[in-house]
Amino acid sequence: MNDLAYPAPSASRLAARYRHDLPAQTIWNDTLDLLLSHRSVRAYLPDALPEGTLEALVAAAQSAASSSNLQAWSVIAVEEPARKARLAALAGNQKHIVEAPLLLVWLVDLNRLGAIAQAREQPAEALEYFDSFLLGAVDAALAAQNAVVALESLGLGGVYIGALRNKPLEVAAELGLPANVLAVFGLVVGYPDLARPADVKPRLPQEAVLFREQYGFGEAGLRAVEAYNARFREFQREQGLPEQDWSAQAGNRVRNVDSLNGRHMLHDALHRLGFGLK
Numbered sequence: 082m083n084d085l086a087y088p089a090p091s092a093s094r095l096a097a098r099y100r101h102d103l104p105a106q107t108i109w110n111d112t113l114d115l116l117l118s119h120r121s122v123r124a125y126l127p128d129a130l131p132e133g134t135l136e137a138l139v140a141a142a143q144s145a146a147s148s149s150n151l152q153a154w155s156v157i158a159v160e161e162p163a164r165k166a167r168l169a170a171l172a173g174n175q176k177h178i179v180e181a182p183l184l185l186v187w188l189v190d191l192n193r194l195g196a197i198a199q200a201r202e203q204p205a206e207a208l209e210y211f212d213s214f215l216l217g218a219v220d221a222a223l224a225a226q227n228a229v230v231a232l233e234s235l236g237l238g239g240v241y242i243g244a245l246r247n248k249p250l251e252v253a254a255e256l257g258l259p260a261n262v263l264a265v266f267g268l269v270v271g272y273p274d275l276a277r278p279a280d281v282k283p284r285l286p287q288e289a290v291l292f293r294e295q296y297g298f299g300e301a302g303l304r305a306v307e308a309y310n311a312r313f314r315e316f317q318r319e320q321g322l323p324e325q326d327w328s329a330q331a332g333n334r335v336r337n338v339d340s341l342n343g344r345h346m347l348h349d350a351l352h353r354l355g356f357g358l359k
């Protein structure tokens with residue numbers, strides 16, 4: 082479909098996100114504009130963040146929904162360069178962690194609920210079950226994503242750091258985590274270096290992810306992925322990146338445990354960190 086059929090500015094935002102076969106979009110506002118403009122930033126200026134930024138981001142994070150309002154997450158703000166460097170080394174030497182002034186480490190935190198139960202002289206059996214871990218991970222992700230939207234609204238950039246789970250025990254030691262707490266991912270925050278700009282990465286056509294009433298990824302979905310491969314290559318070409326189909330990239334990422342960079346041992350590490358996971 083011709084993207085000129087859409088009212089500006091949604092046309093350009095949708096075109097950047099999907100490139101072709103744009104979804105019907107008659108509804109638009111500034112929030113959608115911001116959300117569709119997201120891109121992970123991996124090049125930062127060393128500039129400090131304005132006073133109060135951290136607190137504003139955490140207020141946004143705490144405004145996310147929380148399962149049963151248990152608020153089973155916490156966040157550690159790491160600004161000390163030496164500690165950031167050690168965490169960067171544990172996360173596959175990602176230079177943007179060192180470059181940016183702030184690393185937020187998001188925690189699944191079942192310790193707080195356990196401590197509260199203990200103070201009330203009550204058991205906290207539910208915390209020993211896998212669902213409590215999952216609840217904490219979902220809560221942490223929702224909170225962090227609210228912080229991402231907030232920081233992008235302030236003209237800042239961010240990138241998640243899942244690689245902190247490569248070495249969960251070492252990260253726990255670095256951050257002084259008690260039992261029942263996992264650093265589930267990091268989030269680098271800073272001013273994007275506009276000399277090394279990040280662009281909006283196209284996503285799968287909605288046909289491949291949006292089903293109505295019942296699950297429906299099949300032949301049509303595979304064709305949509307094929308179409309996406311070409312758009313993804315176009316994006317890589319523009320960025321000066323080596324060209325590779327998205328499906329090849331995704332296939333390689335899930336082919337075997339090598340790409341997990343140690344995370345295939347996460348279940349064992351979680352037990353060591355005190356999680357029951359029953």
Ligand SMILES: Cc1cc2nc3c(=O)[nH]c(=O)nc-3n(C[C@H](O)[C@H](O)[C@H](O)COP(=O)(O)O)c2cc1C
Binds near residue numbers: 241242245266280282
């Ligand atoms: C939970 C999570 C962990 C991630 N971990 C990393 C990471 O360790 N390093 C990195 O450079 N990007 C990381 N990313 C960013 C993704 O690579 C990125 O979101 C994806 O390629 C889509 O690009 P975009 O965010 O620019 O749209 C992570 C994203 C998520 C959601």
